[in-house]
Amino acid sequence: MTAGATPAIEMRGISKAFSGVTVLKDVSFSLGRGEVHALAGENGAGKSTLMKILQGVYSSDSGEILIDGKLVRISDTFAARAAGVGMVFQEFSLIPTLTVAQNVFLTAEPQGRGGLISDRRAREMAQAVFTDMGVVVDPGAPLENLSTAYWQLTEIAKALAQDAKVLIMDEPTASLAQHETEALFELIGRLKARGISIIYISHRMDEIYRIADHITVLRDGAKVLTSPISDISPAQIVEAIVGRKIDAKLEWRQRLAQEDLAPVLTVDGLSSGNRVKDVSFTLHKGEIIGLAGLMGSGRTELVRCLFGIDPVTAGTISIDGAPVTIRNADQAMSHGLALIPEDRRSQGLVLEHSVRDNLMLPLLDQTKSGPLLNASAIAMLTRHLISRFSIKVSDPKMAVTKLSGGNQQKVVIAKWLGTEPKVLMMDEPTAGVDIGTKSEILDMVRGIADDGKGVIFISSELPELLAVSDRILVLRNGEVVKNLTRSEISSEEFLQLAIQGA
Numbered sequence: 001m002t003a004g005a006t007p008a009i010e011m012r013g014i015s016k017a018f019s020g021v022t023v024l025k026d027v028s029f030s031l032g033r034g035e036v037h038a039l040a041g042e043n044g045a046g047k048s049t050l051m052k053i054l055q056g057v058y059s060s061d062s063g064e065i066l067i068d069g070k071l072v073r074i075s076d077t078f079a080a081r082a083a084g085v086g087m088v089f090q091e092f093s094l095i096p097t098l099t100v101a102q103n104v105f106l107t108a109e110p111q112g113r114g115g116l117i118s119d120r121r122a123r124e125m126a127q128a129v130f131t132d133m134g135v136v137v138d139p140g141a142p143l144e145n146l147s148t149a150y151w152q153l154t155e156i157a158k159a160l161a162q163d164a165k166v167l168i169m170d171e172p173t174a175s176l177a178q179h180e181t182e183a184l185f186e187l188i189g190r191l192k193a194r195g196i197s198i199i200y201i202s203h204r205m206d207e208i209y210r211i212a213d214h215i216t217v218l219r220d221g222a223k224v225l226t227s228p229i230s231d232i233s234p235a236q237i238v239e240a241i242v243g244r245k246i247d248a249k250l251e252w253r254q255r256l257a258q259e260d261l262a263p264v265l266t267v268d269g270l271s272s273g274n275r276v277k278d279v280s281f282t283l284h285k286g287e288i289i290g291l292a293g294l295m296g297s298g299r300t301e302l303v304r305c306l307f308g309i310d311p312v313t314a315g316t317i318s319i320d321g322a323p324v325t326i327r328n329a330d331q332a333m334s335h336g337l338a339l340i341p342e343d344r345r346s347q348g349l350v351l352e353h354s355v356r357d358n359l360m361l362p363l364l365d366q367t368k369s370g371p372l373l374n375a376s377a378i379a380m381l382t383r384h385l386i387s388r389f390s391i392k393v394s395d396p397k398m399a400v401t402k403l404s405g406g407n408q409q410k411v412v413i414a415k416w417l418g419t420e421p422k423v424l425m426m427d428e429p430t431a432g433v434d435i436g437t438k439s440e441i442l443d444m445v446r447g448i449a450d451d452g453k454g455v456i457f458i459s460s461e462l463p464e465l466l467a468v469s470d471r472i473l474v475l476r477n478g479e480v481v482k483n484l485t486r487s488e489i490s491s492e493e494f495l496q497l498a499i500q501g502a
C-alpha cells in the first residue's frame with residue numbers, strides 16, 4: 001500500500017465476546033488494495049472470528065469498519081457481499097449435490113433478483129468466471145464428484161461472480177495437494193494484479209513468505225504485530241504467535257531400534273481393488289512408520305483399508321502375530337486399531353455435540369459391556385484431555401462447532417488417544433494446527449510409541465514426517481515403492497525425489 005492511499009478495508013477497535021468470553025480485544029486491521037495480507041495466530045486466537053465479523057456472519061460488540069474509506073455497517077452477509085467482501089470459508093459453504101455452476105450462483109438471498117437463473121445460463125456465466133481465473137473445470141459437473149481443490153476454486157469463483165474486491169481465504173491449502181497449492185498461488189497472483197485484495201489465514205510460514213505482502217498476528221484475541229513481510233524474520237513471527245521464543249525447527253530424534261521388539265501389525269500382500277496393491281510391511285511395538293507419497297498415491301486408502309472402511313480384496317492382516325478379519329471399523333477397533341481420519345469434520349466428530357461427549361464417545365463405546373463411567377470420572381478424564389492437548393474451550397459442555405478449526409482437530413486426536421489403541425493410524429493429524437501445538441503433537445506421537453504402541457503416520461509435510469518416523473514407506477499408485485529406515489534418508493530432498501519417482 002502506498003502512503004496516503006485509501007485502504008480497501010479498515011477495521012478499527014473491533015471487540016467481540018461470546019457469552020461473556022472475550023475473543024477479540026480492540027483489534028485494528030488495515031488491508032491495502034491489491035495486497036495479500038497474511039493473518040496468523042494460534043488456534044483459537046480469533047482469526048476466523050475477526051473475518052466472520054468482516055463478512056457479516058457475526059456482529060462486533062464495538063469498533064467500526066471502513067471500506068474504501070467509507071464507514072459501512074455490515075449487519076449481515078448480504079451487506080458484506082454488497083460491499084464487495086467475499087469469503088472462502090474454512091468450512092465449505094457449498095452444496096455437494098448441486099453442480100459447480102449452481103454452487104457458484106447459489107445465494108442465500110431470500111428473494112433472488114427476478115427468481116432463479118436458468119441452468120444453462122448459470123453454466124455459461126460460471127464458465128466465463130473460471131476462464132477468467134485460468135481454471136479448467138466442467139461447470140455442469142456435480143460438486144461431489146470433484147476433489148477438494150475444485151471445491152476451493154468453486155468458492156473463489158462464487159466470490160468473484162459476486163464481484164468481490166476483497167477475498168478472505170481461511171487456510172485454503174489445508175486440504176490441497178502440492179500442485180493444487182501451486183495453482184492456487186498463481187491464481188492469487190493474477191487476482192492481485194487485477195487489484196483484488198486478499199486476506200490469507202495460514203499456519204504455514206513457507207506459504208506466508210511466498211505470497212504475503214503484509215502480516216498481522218493475533219494472540220489471545222489481541223493484535224500483537226503488523227508488519228510488511230520483508231521487514232520481519234520467521235523467528236520474529238513465531239515469537240509473536242506463541243508469545244515466547246521457540247525453536248520451530250523440527251529435529252529428528254533417533255529412537256531405539258524396534259526390530260528386536262515383537263511385531264504388532266503385519267500386513268502381507270494387502271490389496272483393496274486397484275487403490276492399494278500388494279502392500280506388505282511389519283510394524284513393531286514402539287515403532288513409528290511414516291507414509292509418504294503424493295495425493296492419490298494410496299496413503300489414505302491404505303489406512304482406510306486397514307481400518308475396515310475400504311474392502312480388503314486380497315492379502316492378510318495380522319495383529320500380534322495372529323491373522324484377523326477386519327470388515328468394518330467396529331472390528332478394527334476391537335482388534336486394537338484406531339484411525340484419526342483426514343477429514344475430521346465429516347468423519348471424526350459429531351459437531352453439534354459437546355466437546356466432552358465427543359471426547360468420551362470412543363470410551364463409552366468401549367465400556368458398553370463393562371462398568372459405566374460415572375459423571376465425576378467423565379469430568380476428570382475430560383479435564384485431563386483438554387489440558388493435555390491444550391484445547392481452547394471455556395466450557396467442556398460447549399458444542400464442538402463453536403471451537404476454532406484447529407481446536408476441533410485437537411479434539412479428534414485427543415478422543416482417539418484416550419482409547420489406548422495397540423496401533424494408532426493418523427492421517428494428516430497436524431493439518432490446520434498451529435505451530436506451537438504441531439510440535440506438541442509430534443512429541444505426543446513419540447510418547448505413544450515409547451509406550452509400546454505402533455504408529456502409522458501420514459503427512460504431506462516432509463519435515464514433520466522426517467522428524468517422527470523410524471521408517472518411511474513411499475507409496476505410488478497404491479504400491480509401496482520404497483521401504484526405508486529413517487537413517488537411510490539423508491535429506492528432505494532425498495525423500496522428495498523418492499516420492500516423485502525420480
Ligand SMILES: Nc1ncnc2c1ncn2[C@@H]1O[C@H](COP(=O)(O)OP(=O)(O)OP(=O)(O)O)[C@@H](O)[C@H]1O
Nearest residue numbers: 018023043044045046047048049402403404405406
Ligand atoms: N459461535 C461461537 N460461540 C462461542 N465461542 C466461539 C464461537 N465462535 C468462536 N468461538 C471462540 O472464539 C475463539 C476464537 O475462535 P476462532 O475460530 O476465531 O479462532 P482461529 O484463530 O480461527 O483458530 P484456528 O486457527 O484454530 O482456526 C475460540 O476460543 C472459539 O472457541
Ligand SMILES: [Mg+2]
Nearest residue numbers: 048090404405
Ligand atoms: Mg479459524
